[in-house]
Amino acid sequence: MSAPAQPGDIMPAWPEGGVSRVPYRLFSDRDVYALEQERLFRGPVWNYLCLELEVAEPGDFRTAFIGETPIVVARDETGELHGMVNRCAHKGALVCLAERGNRKHFSCIYHSWTYHLDGRLRGVAFRGGLKGKGGMPEDFDPARHRMQPIRVETFCGLVFGTFEPDMPPVEEWVGPTMAHFLKRNLGSRPLKVLGTHSQIIHNNWKLYAENVRDSYHATLLHTFYTTFKVNRLDMDGGILLSEGTPWHHISYAKRATFEEAAEYTEAQVHSASYDSKLNGPELLKTEDEFDDGITHSVQSIFPTLAVHFTLNSLCVRNFVPRGLEETELVWTYLGYADDSEEMTAMRVLQANLTGAAGLVSLEDGCINEFVQRGTRGSGDAAAVLEMGGRGLESSESSRATEVSIRGFWSGYRGLMGYA
Amino acid sequence: MIDAETRRRIEDFLLDCAWAIDEDELEAWPGFFAEDGRYRITTRDNEERGLPVGIMLCEGRGMMEDRVLALRTANIFEPHRYRHILGRPRLREAEAGLVRSDSSFIVMRTMQDGRMDLFAAGNYRDLLRVEDGRVLFQERAAVLESRRVDVLIVIPI
Numbered sequence: 001m002s003a004p005a006q007p008g009d010i011m012p013a014w015p016e017g018g019v020s021r022v023p024y025r026l027f028s029d030r031d032v033y034a035l036e037q038e039r040l041f042r043g044p045v046w047n048y049l050c051l052e053l054e055v056a057e058p059g060d061f062r063t064a065f066i067g068e069t070p071i072v073v074a075r076d077e078t079g080e081l082h083g084m085v086n087r088c089a090h091k092g093a094l095v096c097l098a099e100r101g102n103r104k105h106f107s108c109i110y111h112s113w114t115y116h117l118d119g120r121l122r123g124v125a126f127r128g129g130l131k132g133k134g135g136m137p138e139d140f141d142p143a144r145h146r147m148q149p150i151r152v153e154t155f156c157g158l159v160f161g162t163f164e165p166d167m168p169p170v171e172e173w174v175g176p177t178m179a180h181f182l183k184r185n186l187g188s189r190p191l192k193v194l195g196t197h198s199q200i201i202h203n204n205w206k207l208y209a210e211n212v213r214d215s216y217h218a219t220l221l222h223t224f225y226t227t228f229k230v231n232r233l234d235m236d237g238g239i240l241l242s243e244g245t246p247w248h249h250i251s252y253a254k255r256a257t258f259e260e261a262a263e264y265t266e267a268q269v270h271s272a273s274y275d276s277k278l279n280g281p282e283l284l285k286t287e288d289e290f291d292d293g294i295t296h297s298v299q300s301i302f303p304t305l306a307v308h309f310t311l312n313s314l315c316v317r318n319f320v321p322r323g324l325e326e327t328e329l330v331w332t333y334l335g336y337a338d339d340s341e342e343m344t345a346m347r348v349l350q351a352n353l354t355g356a357a358g359l360v361s362l363e364d365g366c367i368n369e370f371v372q373r374g375t376r377g378s379g380d381a382a383a384v385l386e387m388g389g390r391g392l393e394s395s396e397s398s399r400a401t402e403v404s405i406r407g408f409w410s411g412y413r414g415l416m417g418y419a
Numbered sequence: 420m421i422d423a424e425t426r427r428r429i430e431d432f433l434l435d436c437a438w439a440i441d442e443d444e445l446e447a448w449p450g451f452f453a454e455d456g457r458y459r460i461t462t463r464d465n466e467e468r469g470l471p472v473g474i475m476l477c478e479g480r481g482m483m484e485d486r487v488l489a490l491r492t493a494n495i496f497e498p499h500r501y502r503h504i505l506g507r508p509r510l511r512e513a514e515a516g517l518v519r520s521d522s523s524f525i526v527m528r529t530m531q532d533g534r535m536d537l538f539a540a541g542n543y544r545d546l547l548r549v550e551d552g553r554v555l556f557q558e559r560a561a562v563l564e565s566r567r568v569d570v571l572i573v574i575p576i
Contacts, residue, residue: 195465195472197566223493280482328567333472348471349478356568357460357475359486363495365571
């Protein structure tokens with residue numbers, strides 16, 4: 001168990017106002033970042049690792065990260081899934097260099113120590129020495145050396161891992177509201193990957209965790225959403241937070257319920273200033289896939305996973321810390337294995353809305369960096385998160401709120417040792 | 420067999436397209452394509468795995484015009500410019516009047532504060548329509564070597 005933050009601890013004192021205030025220092029403090037690796041990522045959370053379909057067959061493996069810790073997920077010959085730290089038990093070298101592949105066993109290239117697919121040590125090169133000389137001591141016991149195991153679990157086609165032995169199952173951990181929506185989007189039909197790429201964003205990972213929960217900015221910064229009525233706050237929509245710790249969220253909108261609100265024009269917001277028709281309207285050709293009326297959603301699962309389903313575009317976003325001020329945002333676009341060609345074509349075209357060149361989302365590649373740069377030298381200053389109040393209640397009638405960001409910070413505070 | 424005159428026209432055409440982008444004449448960019456031309460940016464990884472979703476996809480000039488208009492009026496990003504360096508194209512005859520062209524590119528990106536980076540390297544896989552001495556892209560795929568994009572892509576590559 002981690003020690004709680006005490007005055008004088010490396011964690012900064014939290015200002016008055018609880019989760020409605022966030023010290024800027026948290027985004028640029030090297031000691032805080034190091035402590036997050038231990039208390040948060042290697043603490044009592046389930047971390048997203050990969051898709052189940054990427055490790056579908058015996059021998060399949062996929063490398064991943066929990067915070068900065070390298071992980072490998074592998075399916076053994078009996079079909080059981082294993083997770084372990086991607087580190088040789090001998091000298092600590094990476095065992096798997098490839099991102100994905102299929103192996104009968106793992107072999108560290110440094111000194112040829114080999115491992116079973118569950119991480120148990122299989123062989124030590126020259127263990128008995130050569131020509132009767134050298135080698136390991138007589139009492140060297142291979143059973144006592146292995147790649148460090150972690151717990152892995154699959155839910156709705158997503159593979160999660162944790163260092164915490166006593167975690168409840170993923171479904172229980174995310175709570176019924178989150179589990180229901182993951183099942184809606186990812187758990188009802190077999191998935192297939194349509195494409196993937198990543199984006200290096202020059203900001204602390206928590207700024208993206210905030211950004212993806214920020215329903216307030218979405219239709220203000222992202223003009224395309226607003227102008228083409230893909231997602232606006234004057235559509236029916238809401239924010240649902242997870243039961244218990246409200247650190248996961250769903251933001252959703254129902255496009256058919258759009259009724260233009262005067263505030264968009266009266267406030268002269270940038271996003272409402274772009275008045276044009278598409279010259280290539282096929283881009284927004286859509287088809288309803290669900291009977292709940294929801295046409296746009298973003299769901300976050302603490303700490304570094306988000307799933308969006310915008311019109312017909314389904315995508316898993318994993319934001320991986322690559323250092324204090326650098327994050328890799330990996331976009332994996334999905335369809336269902338039984339999609340028609342027409343549906344696949346729609347998903348392919350609508351992928352233009354998001355990703356590194358997303359007509360809607362490309363601003364997020366730089367906006368978090370602007371916060372990173374803007375908060376340098378900010379001393380004890382803190383962000384103000386009072387949109388929609390100061391509390392942590394789901395907001396089922398409005399998304400003009402920052403409640404899901406406050407939810408993230410309530411989880412963060414708990415893990416990092418704030419009362 | 421690609422004759423020397425056709426090769427010269429194609430090389431000039433490829434250069435002109437890169438210059439239009441680098442000189443910020445983006446409104447001219449869709450005009451390098453056939454009306455029903457296709458433009459996409461993807462990665463080597465996606466191409467090798469046969470995956471259809473890349474980073475950008477425009478089907479027809481209209482979608483290219485939408486991209487340019489969005490860049491000019493809607494999208495928000497830190498101002499920056501490209502400088503393309505092109506390799507000499509490998510040309511091959513394809514079906515009916517089309518020429519297949521592969522050419523290496525690198526794109527240097529310069530930010531408003533003067534920071535300059537190697538932004539992208541890859542292969543232009545082009546299908547060119549050559550008619551009456553005029554060249555147009557029927558298809559252009561900018562296939563990036565890396566799956567990682569630094570910050571964002573808003574200007575076509």
